[in-house]
Amino acid sequence: NAGVTQTPKFQVLKTGQSMTLQCAQDMNHEYMSWYRQDPGMGLRLIHYSVGAGITDQGEVPNGYNVSRSTTEDFPLRLLSAAPSQTSVYFCASSYGGQGAIGYTFGSGTRLTVV
């Protein structure tokens, strides 16, 4: 099915471990982004990309790294996991520009850091 695929769906990490959350889309969208959602709160932007080879920081980038080597993939790396990074992570993609452009969200990755 077309859309945004996130893996894994669930993950438990120990403090200090590193890992990569995967995000792939097959809609040829230019824009991709990562958000985190803490309990009872809205989504906050971590990093985003407006095209292959281009990334930028969002509101809460510390502790995370991204790269965009292809249009389809936008992995999010946790360098050294901390309990404060326990959250649900959403990847989203969209066509660039203005107007009623649709943002397609993945189903989320629930990460727990112990």
Added chain:
Amino acid sequence: AQKITQTQPGMFVQEKEAVTLDCTYDTSDQSYGLFWYKQPSSGEMIFLIYQGSYDEQNATEGRYSLNFQKARKSANLVISASQLGDSAMYFCAMRERNAGNMLTFGGGTRLMVKP
């Protein structure tokens, strides 16, 4: 300052009645877009409705309408004829050119529909 403010953490509505969820925003962009998303307990983000800053008419999508008051910087979501399946978290979000055309979200409103 908060970019998107949703002042109602939780709301109840009787089934079949209408309900308004509040959203105010802050931007210096002339061109921006406002979105509403629904997040049921299963966790996915479902797009409901969009309003562009230059749109003169309020957006409507089925039972959803957006009460857009540009001078007051408000973009309230109106759900008519509430259904039990409308029980969920609702998020207002804004896209600004100055923010790389990415979405900024409010804190959300939890809507509970009573039978």
